[in-house]
Amino acid sequence: MTDNSLSETLLAEHRQVLFRYALLQMRDPELADDAVQETLLSAWQGSAGFAGKASLRTWLIGILKHKIADHWRRSAHDPVLTDSHRLDAAEDAEADEDAFFMSNGHWHSGPSAWNDPEAAFRQQEFWSVYETCQNNLPPKMAKVFMLRELVGLEADEVCREAGLTETNYWVVMHRARLRLRECLEIRWFNSQKQEK
Amino acid sequence: MRSCREISALVSRGLDNPLDWRERLEIRLHTAMCPSCRNFQRQTQFMRKAARRFGADLETRFGKKS
Numbered sequence: 049m050t051d052n053s054l055s056e057t058l059l060a061e062h063r064q065v066l067f068r069y070a071l072l073q074m075r076d077p078e079l080a081d082d083a084v085q086e087t088l089l090s091a092w093q094g095s096a097g098f099a100g101k102a103s104l105r106t107w108l109i110g111i112l113k114h115k116i117a118d119h120w121r122r123s124a125h126d127p128v129l130t131d132s133h134r135l136d137a138a139e140d141a142e143a144d145e146d147a148f149f150m151s152n153g154h155w156h157s158g159p160s161a162w163n164d165p166e167a168a169f170r171q172q173e174f175w176s177v178y179e180t181c182q183n184n185l186p187p188k189m190a191k192v193f194m195l196r197e198l199v200g201l202e203a204d205e206v207c208r209e210a211g212l213t214e215t216n217y218w219v220v221m222h223r224a225r226l227r228l229r230e231c232l233e234i235r236w237f238n239s240q241k242q243e244k
Numbered sequence: 245m246r247s248c249r250e251i252s253a254l255v256s257r258g259l260d261n262p263l264d265w266r267e268r269l270e271i272r273l274h275t276a277m278c279p280s281c282r283n284f285q286r287q288t289q290f291m292r293k294a295a296r297r298f299g300a301d302l303e304t305r306f307g308k309k310s
Contacts, residue, residue: 149249
């Protein structure tokens with residue numbers, strides 16, 4: 049017996065975040081579930097390897113990434129959401145925000161009021177518009193946004209994952225919100241508005 | 245006075261990081277007069293909710309496709 053300091057319950061607490069993380073990368077619930085199972089199993093067996101330097105979740109995500117990479121290696125498939133280093137020059141440009149503001153810092157065409165937006169949650173078509181808008185984000189931006197808002201990682205965890213400084217992170221998240229907002233407005237909340 | 249461009253960036257940052265009282269005050273004063281930034285502020289909160297719901301539904305969403 050090892051002096052296992054990580055109980056199954058403690059590991060299971062992270063299951064949901066790990067699952068969403070895996071699902072975003074693998075796009076298949078069964079594969080994602082397998083990867084998470086394997087991750088929790090090896091974490092439990094190898095908990096001596098957890099030095100407590102990083103947070104438990106960071107450590108678990110590290111293991112999960114290996115499991116996912118193993119899977120792609122075995123299936124010789126292209127990962128859907130490839131890892132980092134894809135920061136397009138275009139994504140990094142200031143121009144992104146310039147599309148929304150005039151040179152004096154005022155909105156070009158400011159956000160209009162949305163009437164009872166949460167009513168949209170009940171409509172199936174809203175969710176396909178939402179998905180389209182989210183997929184329209186440039187890849188790296190989409191990844192950062194999804195890790196934070198869908199998977200539920202903390203901001204500092206996202207920074208580590210995506211190799212961003214805190215300042216870059218805020219900029220990326222802000223641009224993602226500007227774009228997503230604009231898209232939702234044009235495609236759902238105020239369809240009279242013209243696409244730029 | 246900060247511009248809409250700066251205020252909206254501050255609003256965004258405030259979703260991930262607690263702002264200090266000065267920044268919060270600046271946002272309040274600005275949004276009191278500026279409907280566009282007020283809309284932006286509400287809508288960023290709405291988008292956060294939407295994204296969380298979407299995240300919670302990921303399983304069924306991908307499940308249906310495969």
